[in-house]
Amino acid sequence: MRTVQVQAPSADYEVRIGAGLLAGLGPAVREVTGARRCMLVSGENVFPLYGGAALESLRAAGLQAEFAVFPAGEGTKSLATYGDLLERLTGARFTRGDCLVALGGGVTGDLTGFTAATYQRGVPYVQVPTTLLSAVDASVGGKTALNLPAAKNQVGAFYQPSLVLCDTDTLATLPDRELRSGMAEVIKYAVLGDADLFDTLMCGCYSMEEVIEICVRMKAGIVAEDETDRGRRRLLNLGHTFGHAVESKSAYRLTHGECVAIGMAMICRAAVRLGRLDAASEKAVSELLERAGLPTRTDFGQEELFETLLLDKKFDSGKLHLVVPRAVGWCETLAVTPEELRRWLEAGLDGNEV
Ligand SMILES: NC(=O)c1ccc[n+]([C@@H]2O[C@H](COP(=O)([O-])OP(=O)(O)OC[C@H]3O[C@@H](n4cnc5c(N)ncnc54)[C@H](O)[C@@H]3O)[C@@H](O)[C@H]2O)c1
Ligand SMILES: [Zn+2]
Known part of the structure; x- marks a missing residue:
């Protein structure tokens, strides 16, 4: 496993990079957030592939884990999805002691991060990037955002995650075109x-x-x-x-x-x-x-x-x-x-x- 420490003025956290890290998600979430409950947020392509392993690890670590799965694509970074996620959190009586986990690409990460930044004025969240683009860019640095009909990323907050856990095995199922897109950011x-x-x-x-x-x-x-x-x-x-x-x-x-x-x-x-x-x-x-x-x-x-x-x-x-x-x-x-x-x-x- 490789570890990078992010020392931002507002928060200090680790980015862990390596094969097979998803199996250790539960203990890692417990360790960095101290939470007993979490909401796993994911997309409809990613959840069937990795949602089971993520939930299993969270639950084995003693966390009560709920989940919310949204359609894939940029359209999910919307006020409507955000509202839906907030409703689920209030419906399940989530408090500031609980946490969110984003399992997916930049769309899932941005939506989850913004929700975490604003629900009850801020709850901890963990990024589990599954695209190359989110691994090298979107999951790190605390920019979170939603789109408005008129333009992309018009609503957002700077809100750092408590941990970024990048399991490089998940990149194996990424469509080639998405992998190439991530390479553009790497070349950048x-x-x-x-x-x-x-x-x-x-x-x-x-x-x-x-x-x-x-x-x-x-x-x-x-x-x-x-x-x-x-x-x-x-x-x-x-x-x-x-x-x-x-x-x-x-x-x-x-x-x-x-x-x-x-x-x-x-x-x-x-x-x-x-x-x-x-x-x-x-x-x-x-x-x-x-x-x-x-x-x-x-x-x-x-x-x-x-x-x-x-x-x-x-x-x-x-x-x-x-x-x-x-x-x-x-x-x-x-x-x-x-x-x-x-x-x-x-x-x-x-x-x-x-
Ligand atoms: N917050 C930031 O700093 C920051 C930086 C760059 C980009 N972004 C945002 O990130 C978003 C783009 O992120 P992205 O490129 O990760 O796209 P994405 O989240 O839409 O994912 C791309 C596609 O790959 C699928 N997918 C994801 N992981 C997979 C896997 N392991 N196996 C199979 N399929 C998988 C998704 O379902 C989706 O269809 C944009 O909304 C952009 O604004 C944010
Ligand atoms: Zn970019």
Whole structure:
């Protein structure tokens, strides 16, 4: 088992990564929360695969375990599902001494985390990520969220879990496309701050456990410094500005990871054209993304993407924080005006013909 300590200003907790950890879920939940009752929250794809083992371990550890299973997909991060989950907690008379356990991908994690943050002003929760994306990103760092009909992640809270238990065996059943999407975030960490990880990924000589640990360690370091996204944590948005625009234009036909891959390739191309990155690094990033089976280009045009960017993104006092690569393993954040953003977008789309 590998362990990463997250020392955020608001909470200190472990991320445990390893094969077969699900069997030890019950004792781990008891140890970190002290709870005697828990609500296991999961999705309809994940629960039939791992719900039984999770409940068995929780109950064997003496916990009274209830469960709530919701449909798979982004639609579950809604006010309606949130209301449903709150009703179940009040119906079962859950108190602040009880806890929640999220078993699933980022959708389950975000919903459970937000519910934990707000039910009776906060109950402890444990993340059990079962997608690569949630293992390296969503389950760590305490960002929780729900979507509103108008836009994603519009309601949320920073609320850290008491533990993240990542059983790497669960990744075996993940559909290939979801695994590839998670790899986009892994490649993001490499470009962002770890040239060695980039080389390791390029040569393909790694174990999933090792890669997850490296990514989580980097995220933990960033969260410790900037828990609430006011400075360094913004670096984690590499590839996400253009990526989100492609994601909303595609009406979610592309996965989040696929859009991040496109966004990352675009910002690298733009950085070369605007004199911030060398062409060889840009080529290497695109090559790694393509090797991972990820797209690097989009058919959407500049006008439609720019319009979406203006609608989607908050311009803080007229500026938006754009993460720009300077080399593999080194990025910086630039505050850009809408006009400057248009130039970056144009440069990112230059030579974009598929
Ligand atoms: N809180 C954060 O910091 C943060 C960071 C990144 C993303 N997110 C959020 O995470 C969500 C995306 O998360 P995701 O990519 O994990 O998607 P997801 O939770 O929708 O899971 C992807 C699909 O895989 C299935 N699945 C999950 N684990 C499985 C397994 N082990 N075997 C078989 N099928 C499995 C799910 O049922 C689903 O259909 C988005 O809502 C995004 O906003 C949050
Ligand atoms: Zn992302």
